[in-house]
Amino acid sequence: MNVEALRSDWTRGASSTRFAVPDMHCAGCIAKIERMLPQSPGISAARVNFSARTVMVSHAPHLAEPDLIRAFDAIGFEAQPLHGAAAAQRNIALQRLLRALAVAGFAAMNVMLLSVSVWSGANGSSRSLFHWLSALIALPAVAYAGRPFFESAARALKAGTTNMDVPISIGVILATAMSLFETMTGGRHAWFDGALMLLAFLLAGRVLDEMMRGRAASGAEALVRRTAPGALVLAEDGTSRWMAADDLAVGDRLLVAAGERLAADGVVETGRSRFDLSLLTGESAPVTLAPGAAAMAGTLNLDGPVTLRVTAVGEARAIAEIARLMESATQAKSRFVRLADRAARLYAPAVHSLAALSFAGWMIAGAGWHQSLLIAVAVLLITCPCALGLAVPVAQVVVCGAMMRAGLLVKDGSALERLAEADEVLFDKTGTLTLGRPQPVDLPALGEEEARIARGLAMASRHPLAVALRQALGGADVGPATLTDVEDIAGEGIYARFEGRPVAMRRPTSKETDRAGQEDAMAVALDFGRGPVHVIHFADALRPDAAEAIAALSKLGLPGAIMSGDRMEAVAAMSGRLGMAGEGGMRPAEKLARLESLIAAGRHPLMVGDGLNDGPALATAHVSMAPASASDVGQQAADIVFLGDSLAGVPRAVRAARATMAVVRQNFVLAIGYNVLAVPLAIAGQVTPLVAAIAMSTSSLIVIANSMRLRWAAR
Amino acid sequence: MNGLLILIPVALSLGLAGLAAFFWSLRDGQFEDLDGAAMRILIDDDEKERPAP
Numbered sequence: 154m155n156v157e158a159l160r161s162d163w164t165r166g167a168s169s170t171r172f173a174v175p176d177m178h179c180a181g182c183i184a185k186i187e188r189m190l191p192q193s194p195g196i197s198a199a200r201v202n203f204s205a206r207t208v209m210v211s212h213a214p215h216l217a218e219p220d221l222i223r224a225f226d227a228i229g230f231e232a233q234p235l236h237g238a239a240a241a242q243r244n245i246a247l248q249r250l251l252r253a254l255a256v257a258g259f260a261a262m263n264v265m266l267l268s269v270s271v272w273s274g275a276n277g278s279s280r281s282l283f284h285w286l287s288a289l290i291a292l293p294a295v296a297y298a299g300r301p302f303f304e305s306a307a308r309a310l311k312a313g314t315t316n317m318d319v320p321i322s323i324g325v326i327l328a329t330a331m332s333l334f335e336t337m338t339g340g341r342h343a344w345f346d347g348a349l350m351l352l353a354f355l356l357a358g359r360v361l362d363e364m365m366r367g368r369a370a371s372g373a374e375a376l377v378r379r380t381a382p383g384a385l386v387l388a389e390d391g392t393s394r395w396m397a398a399d400d401l402a403v404g405d406r407l408l409v410a411a412g413e414r415l416a417a418d419g420v421v422e423t424g425r426s427r428f429d430l431s432l433l434t435g436e437s438a439p440v441t442l443a444p445g446a447a448a449m450a451g452t453l454n455l456d457g458p459v460t461l462r463v464t465a466v467g468e469a470r471a472i473a474e475i476a477r478l479m480e481s482a483t484q485a486k487s488r489f490v491r492l493a494d495r496a497a498r499l500y501a502p503a504v505h506s507l508a509a510l511s512f513a514g515w516m517i518a519g520a521g522w523h524q525s526l527l528i529a530v531a532v533l534l535i536t537c538p539c540a541l542g543l544a545v546p547v548a549q550v551v552v553c554g555a556m557m558r559a560g561l562l563v564k565d566g567s568a569l570e571r572l573a574e575a576d577e578v579l580f581d582k583t584g585t586l587t588l589g590r591p592q593p594v595d596l597p598a599l600g601e602e603e604a605r606i607a608r609g610l611a612m613a614s615r616h617p618l619a620v621a622l623r624q625a626l627g628g629a630d631v632g633p634a635t636l637t638d639v640e641d642i643a644g645e646g647i648y649a650r651f652e653g654r655p656v657a658m659r660r661p662t663s664k665e666t667d668r669a670g671q672e673d674a675m676a677v678a679l680d681f682g683r684g685p686v687h688v689i690h691f692a693d694a695l696r697p698d699a700a701e702a703i704a705a706l707s708k709l710g711l712p713g714a715i716m717s718g719d720r721m722e723a724v725a726a727m728s729g730r731l732g733m734a735g736e737g738g739m740r741p742a743e744k745l746a747r748l749e750s751l752i753a754a755g756r757h758p759l760m761v762g763d764g765l766n767d768g769p770a771l772a773t774a775h776v777s778m779a780p781a782s783a784s785d786v787g788q789q790a791a792d793i794v795f796l797g798d799s800l801a802g803v804p805r806a807v808r809a810a811r812a813t814m815a816v817v818r819q820n821f822v823l824a825i826g827y828n829v830l831a832v833p834l835a836i837a838g839q840v841t842p843l844v845a846a847i848a849m850s851t852s853s854l855i856v857i858a859n860s861m862r863l864r865w866a867a868r
Numbered sequence: 869m870n871g872l873l874i875l876i877p878v879a880l881s882l883g884l885a886g887l888a889a890f891f892w893s894l895r896d897g898q899f900e901d902l903d904g905a906a907m908r909i910l911i912d913d914d915e916k917e918r919p920a921p
Contacts, residue, residue: 180908180909183904183907183908184911201904202900203901203903259887279872
């Protein structure tokens with residue numbers, strides 16, 4: 154094959170996927186990933202973003218996520234795919250604000266230099282020159298950097314309401330216009346520096362706020378996309394043809410090959426195979442379906458071909474039902490009003506009336522319209538909420554940086570506000586309290602050669618148990634043995650030869666499994682060709698510090714409960730072990746109803762879940778968290794994603810959120826306290842541009858310094 | 869006073885140059901990965917040319 158053709162084929166169809174790789178620590182890790190990953194077939198490039206601990210992989214479109222995760226695994230890194238996390242249009246808004254901030258900052262600094270000369274006594278023609286120069290810099294800068302505020306204010310006025318941007322816009326425009334008038338008439342004071350500094354501080358707050366804004370990702374859309382695009386339909390005469398998922402009808406017979414996802418809900422007619430339900434339930438253990446059993450769209454056929462009689466298509470499928478539930482839940486959540494917006498609602502009218510009153514008051518006192526207007530401008534500038542605009546975003550950005558270093562990805566700034574209010578925590582069981590992947594419970598002591606053979610066998614298969622065994626066998630210090638004649642027999646295991654003798658990792662025979670009544674799918678037999686056959690049992694293990702985390706949460710005032718779709722007995726065992734109430738056998742709609750009734754009762758539940766079946770619950774809950782191993786739907790619906798196997802991130806996040814809200818409230822007190830001191834001066838007409846400059850920057854710096862204390866909040 | 873006529877345009881143009889440089893680096897994606905940039909300087913990119921130890 155022509156190499157050039159192959160390469161151009163890759164680039165044309167190249168897709169890219171983002172992965173979270175929390176284990177990157179050093180330059181060596183970056184070099185290893187960026188050099189070794191492109192060496193595996195199909196991967197054309199990898200680019201590490203160390204700050205976000207993510208890797209962007211460009212790969213051939215036929216490679217699926219599990220293949221890419223295996224490629225990471227082969228070079229010794231654990232990777233988890235991130236979905237919908239890259240939001241391009243958010244970046245555009247952020248860059249626009251950053252450019253405005255740069256212009257405002259540049260202009261403010263230059264005008265400030267000229268103003269300092271004026272304040273230190275320049276007069277006559279040089280003062281006039283400096284004022285003109287300031288005007289030259291300030292007018293285009295205000296026009297450019299003020300746009301975000303002017304546009305938002307215009308929108309608000311058009312809608313007949315008022316927001317924080319209205320007093321800001323009026324203040325900035327009035328101050329600039331008055332200063333221009335003063336400059337032309339050779340007046341003493343120009344406020345160009347104040348107007349620009351105000352814009353710079355406010356834009357800094359907006360930039361930070363934009364960084365924290367939630368991505369309005371629609372988890373529901375991603376969900377339906379994950380079902381198969383179509384299926385092979387068997388006609389009455391035995392011929393088969395491919396049909397798109399939309400064209401399928403109830404009653405069609407589908408031929409589903411091994412490795413294919415189902416496009417419609419149905420009942421198995423012939424054949425017997427194991428199905429991976431992890432997209433729907435988040436559970437890793439495959440389920441065996443025999444003729445007569447119901448299978449749902451989105452599940453993956455693992456072993457052999459089956460025929461399926463379609464029972465539901467399109468919007469009637471179970472997966473579409475979950476998508477609809479999530480859609481409506483997300484809409485309900487958007488009604489939450491952020492603290493900063495609630496403050497703005499009270500603040501904006503107060504500022505307007507104060508400025509108008511001081512203008513009217515000085516007019517009545519006979520000061521003349523010129524002086525009255527100057528004083529009103531001073532009041533507007535002084536009350537403009539620099540420190541108030543910084544109070545929330547600075548604290549949130551600082552704490553999110555700290556939380557990210559602790560392995561907690563916050564997707565939305567308002568999530569912290571909501572998390573601080575949480576007063577109850579509900580856990581999903583499988584994949585949330587447990588690791589959600591099989592762990593060997595009784596790993597036998599293997600000799601060095603045996604361990605190498607086992608590793609070699611495990612690497613030849615992508616079966617979940619093989620993956621679990623490979624991870625349990627430990628790091629790369631035990632290299633895989635070189636095996637020949639490797640044969641992967643679906644449903645049976647891996648058979649190969651090592652130095653001539655047959656070895657196998659296979660399904661244990663009924664004689665070998667000593668535990669009666671155990672599901673044979675959760676054990677493998679290792680046959681080394683000589684010596685005893687090792688049978689390894691697997692179970693879904695509890696997360697390492699689940700008990701401590703739950704104790705810490707209840708100490709924080711968040712009593713826990715389990716809400717699971719699993720069997721009642723399994724949930725009862727778990728709830729007994731962890732000492733909290735549990736309810737099993739719940740369907741997604743029941744979980745959602747339970748949360749809705751809690752919210753209606755005035756509670757603020759925190760939902761921790763991972764599976765697709767938790768999606769609606771995660772979207773409905775007051776605030777939600779998901780492990781990074783969650784299904785992509787779970788990850789998208791959750792407000793905070795925690796990396797790693799430990800549950801300790803949950804109480805840590807709650808503590809950090811509460812610390813943040815404490816600092817935010819202090820910031821509000823500081824900002825409002827400054828206004829209480831400065832506003833009477835402004836109303837009395839005692840505020841010169843110099844006083845305004847000092848007052849504005851000091852209050853902003855104090856708020857920023859107070860927020861910096863949160864750098865260590867997520868420990 | 870004559871000095872000012874030269875110095876003020878010089879100061880402004882230097883500031884503008886800084887602003888332009890910032891815009892360029894923003895568009896170029898220089899602020900995407902601040903911690904990574906500090907790390908990457910430690911990566912040896914000429915491993916093949918290095919004499920074997």
